[in-house]
Amino acid sequence: MAHINLLPWRDELRKQKQQQFAVVSAGTAIVAALLVLLVHMQIEGLIEQQNARNSFLDKEIAELDEKIAKIKDLEKTKTALLARMDIIQQLQHSRPQSVHLMDELVYTLPDGVYLEKIIQKGGLLTVSGVAQSNARVSAYMRNIDSSEWLGNPKLDVIETKDTDRRRNAEFVLRAGQVTPSGASAEEQG
Numbered sequence: 595m596a597h598i599n600l601l602p603w604r605d606e607l608r609k610q611k612q613q614q615f616a617v618v619s620a621g622t623a624i625v626a627a628l629l630v631l632l633v634h635m636q637i638e639g640l641i642e643q644q645n646a647r648n649s650f651l652d653k654e655i656a657e658l659d660e661k662i663a664k665i666k667d668l669e670k671t672k673t674a675l676l677a678r679m680d681i682i683q684q685l686q687h688s689r690p691q692s693v694h695l696m697d698e699l700v701y702t703l704p705d706g707v708y709l710e711k712i713i714q715k716g717g718l719l720t721v722s723g724v725a726q727s728n729a730r731v732s733a734y735m736r737n738i739d740s741s742e743w744l745g746n747p748k749l750d751v752i753e754t755k756d757t758d759r760r761r762n763a764e765f766v767l768r769a770g771q772v773t774p775s776g777a778s779a780e781e782q783g
Contacts, residue, residue, distance in 0.1 A: 694743045695719075695771055702737035702744060706730045717771045719744070725763045728752060738769050746770040 695714070699721075703709065706726035713720040725731045731752060738747040751766040 691743070691771060691773065698741050698743040702734065702741050704730055704733045704737060707734050714771070719769045719771060720750075720766065721769065722766045723764075725765060727761070728754070728763050731763055731765050731767075735767065743772060744769050745772045 699709070699712070707723060707730050708725070709721060709723040711720075711722040725734070731749070735747040735749065738744045747767055747769045749765065749767045751764075753764045755762055755764060
C-alpha cells in the first residue's frame with residue numbers, strides 16, 4: 595500500500611518556521627539589547643571621563659585664579675613701593691636745594707629790603723617783604739635774576755606806603771628755584 599501521510603504537514607512546517615522566527619527574533623533582540631547596553635556603557639564612560647577632565651580643569655583654573663590674585667596684590671605692593679622710592683629720591687634730591695635756597699635768599703637780599711614771608715610750592719617761591727624804595731626792589735629782582743639757584747623773578751604787587759614819616763614799598767614777587775648746570779652731584783643730591 596502506498597504511504598499516505600494524513601498528518602497536517604503544513605501546520606508542522608508553519609510551526610517550525612514560527613519557532614525558528616521566534617528564536618531568531620529573540621536572538622536578534624538579545625544581540626540588539628547587548629549592543630545598546632555596550633554603546634550606553636561606552637557613552638557613560640566617555641561622559642565620566644569628560645566630567646573628570648572638567649573637574650580637573652576647574653580645579654586648575656581655581657588655583658590659577660588664586661595665583662593671579664596674588665600677582666595682582668604683588669603688583670599693587672610693587673607700585674606702592676616704587677612710588678615711595680620715587681618720593682624718597684625726590685626728597686633726597688631736593689634736600690640740598692633747600693639749603694642753597696636759604697643761602698641764596700641771604701646773598702641776593704640787598705640792604706634796605708626786609709622779607710616778611712616766603713612760601714615755597716614745588717620749585718616756585720612767593721616772597722613778601724618791605725623795601726625802603728622801589729629801586730631796592732628792582733635791585734633785589736636783578737640779584738635774583740643773576741643768582742645760580744634762583745631765577746625768573748616776577749613782581750606781582752608793589753605798594754608805596756607812608757609810615758612814621760618814612761616811605762616804604764611793600765612787595766610780593768615770585769621766583770623760580772633752579773639747579774645750576776655746573777653744580778656737582780653732591781650739591782644736587
